[in-house]
Amino acid sequence: MSPRAIAALILAGWRTALSYRLRFAVSMVALLVMIVPLYFVSRAIQPIMAPAIATEGSQYFAFLTVGLFASTLVASCVGALPDAISSDLTSGFFEAVVSTPVGAGSVAVGLSAYPILRSVLRGATLVLAGALLGINVVWGRLPEAMLIIALIAVAHFGIGLMAAALVVAFRTNAAIPQIVLLASGLLGGVYYPTTVIPSWIANVSDVVPLAYGLRALRHTLLDGHSIQMVLNDLGILTSFAVVLLAMGAMAYRASLHYARQAGSLSQY
Amino acid sequence: MSSAASEDPGSPLVSVRALTKRFRVRRSLREVARHPLTRALQTSLDDVSFDVQAGEFFGLLGPNGAGKTTLLKILATFILPDDGEARIDGYDVTREPDAVRARVAPVIANERSLYWRLTARENLELFAHLWRVPAGEVPQRIGEVLDVVGLTDTGRKMVGQFSSGMLQRLLIARALLPQPRVLLLDEPTRSLDPVSAREFRRFLREELTARRNCAVIIATHNADEALELCTRVGVMNAGKLLAIGTARDLVHRVGDDRYVVWTQTPDHPALRGFGRAEVLATEESVRSGWTPVSVRAVGGERASAEVLAELVQAGVPISRFERANVSLAELIEAVIRTAPDNGDRNGASENGHK
Numbered sequence: 001m002s003p004r005a006i007a008a009l010i011l012a013g014w015r016t017a018l019s020y021r022l023r024f025a026v027s028m029v030a031l032l033v034m035i036v037p038l039y040f041v042s043r044a045i046q047p048i049m050a051p052a053i054a055t056e057g058s059q060y061f062a063f064l065t066v067g068l069f070a071s072t073l074v075a076s077c078v079g080a081l082p083d084a085i086s087s088d089l090t091s092g093f094f095e096a097v098v099s100t101p102v103g104a105g106s107v108a109v110g111l112s113a114y115p116i117l118r119s120v121l122r123g124a125t126l127v128l129a130g131a132l133l134g135i136n137v138v139w140g141r142l143p144e145a146m147l148i149i150a151l152i153a154v155a156h157f158g159i160g161l162m163a164a165a166l167v168v169a170f171r172t173n174a175a176i177p178q179i180v181l182l183a184s185g186l187l188g189g190v191y192y193p194t195t196v197i198p199s200w201i202a203n204v205s206d207v208v209p210l211a212y213g214l215r216a217l218r219h220t221l222l223d224g225h226s227i228q229m230v231l232n233d234l235g236i237l238t239s240f241a242v243v244l245l246a247m248g249a250m251a252y253r254a255s256l257h258y259a260r261q262a263g264s265l266s267q268y
Numbered sequence: 269m270s271s272a273a274s275e276d277p278g279s280p281l282v283s284v285r286a287l288t289k290r291f292r293v294r295r296s297l298r299e300v301a302r303h304p305l306t307r308a309l310q311t312s313l314d315d316v317s318f319d320v321q322a323g324e325f326f327g328l329l330g331p332n333g334a335g336k337t338t339l340l341k342i343l344a345t346f347i348l349p350d351d352g353e354a355r356i357d358g359y360d361v362t363r364e365p366d367a368v369r370a371r372v373a374p375v376i377a378n379e380r381s382l383y384w385r386l387t388a389r390e391n392l393e394l395f396a397h398l399w400r401v402p403a404g405e406v407p408q409r410i411g412e413v414l415d416v417v418g419l420t421d422t423g424r425k426m427v428g429q430f431s432s433g434m435l436q437r438l439l440i441a442r443a444l445l446p447q448p449r450v451l452l453l454d455e456p457t458r459s460l461d462p463v464s465a466r467e468f469r470r471f472l473r474e475e476l477t478a479r480r481n482c483a484v485i486i487a488t489h490n491a492d493e494a495l496e497l498c499t500r501v502g503v504m505n506a507g508k509l510l511a512i513g514t515a516r517d518l519v520h521r522v523g524d525d526r527y528v529v530w531t532q533t534p535d536h537p538a539l540r541g542f543g544r545a546e547v548l549a550t551e552e553s554v555r556s557g558w559t560p561v562s563v564r565a566v567g568g569e570r571a572s573a574e575v576l577a578e579l580v581q582a583g584v585p586i587s588r589f590e591r592a593n594v595s596l597a598e599l600i601e602a603v604i605r606t607a608p609d610n611g612d613r614n615g616a617s618e619n620g621h622k
Contacts (some may be wrong), residue, residue: 020385
């Protein structure tokens, strides 16, 4: 890994975003505006949701805000790299980057780091705005929460690497980001706890990494649980992160080899 | 920069041996259904061998699809060869790609491969870090390459506001950032106006090959680049390297038996005795009344002197007798036409056909 190369690519992404000043400002304002209807809708359905989320913060507005934060993070971790490679293959930028001595891993992290960091920043802004509207965040558990957020990011970045590998080799992501987002939204506990999912589909929920990450995140950030208290979910999330990252890295390297063999690495 | 080849001054900076690359051909569903186990392959490079020394300018000529770009992409580590070997500064492009990438800079000709919302300096800064230019040297190196391509004054301008010529120069500046040992160029002046193209060629010759002792490999369809710039050229067709030599040698060889006679009697029967006398009317000939006619004199200088003597003896009025100019297209065509059996796999010989 080359931290210098990754930092340079992040800086380039940041400078590009800043060059669209109006768009940048509008997106931040829109984010803050979005939280207001979220607040009122959450309050309206609080009595219905309260029993189901009693062990995950008990406050539906907080539950939903944390869920949306994680969902945004998952979307960028899964989609940022395949999207970046897809457009950079077309423009020739990917060819220019891989012609440098920077390793494949640094290129992958560098191309996706800015969108992922931006989604973390947007998610943090959302949580902060929620705190101003009354979410009871246990700030003392922030280090634990950050560890869980990092593991969620790593696990889904592994899936992003697999989707990126398909883009490099076959110019398609096979709808992997969309499938993961759908599964995470419906079965990962973004809008409702996984305990209310019907038993016939609950087994599928067991293989959704976000389900474990979100449960652990809410327990620490909203209920003030320690790492020891969420060790079970954390262990499964860590296993997902290790396995998915290893699989993603292997698929990504294999795809680069395949593209070099097929001569398609610099076809645009 | 430490290098394997530079330790041995005799060894070439670029060494290509029996390089072969075949690409799978996409087949229709019907064909796949009929023959599911067979694979259709198209040979893009066929047993190509050559060397390029430090400070040398090597041109790759040939029609579209000849294999020039595939060869450049293999040297840039974008494509893996099937057979054979290519070494840059002693490092194998297949087994040591990282070491090769640290020494080779391909000029990626796509203008969109730059960040258009960033300035030229910001783009170069990004690539300076990717190329591992020492952090303390980055501003100075950027200043140098911008100066070299004549973009110093526009370094703070957003790249999206650049003209095509400026973008081309910026792409070249980007390739120069790592101070490469080998520069790979694929039709580099196609977007430049004639004056900028000439200036760019001067820069390549004086700065890169003469001063920095780089090896430059250039694929081109441009006669000025091939004939004036290149120390040697290689003519390719259908993946084979058919001939290597200095451009002048190849032109001389191909055009050796063609001469132009300027006469007032282009239909004189004596002219028909020397091949297919071809009338080459020009504006000048129409104005002056002297018409250029192409004739053949096989056998070098002595033969041409004999042809001239015979024509004079036959009473053909002649104002000029000169060797015919050979265009790049004619040169390529002639090399392809006169190349012996394309199935021969011995590789191109220096100054000779296969």
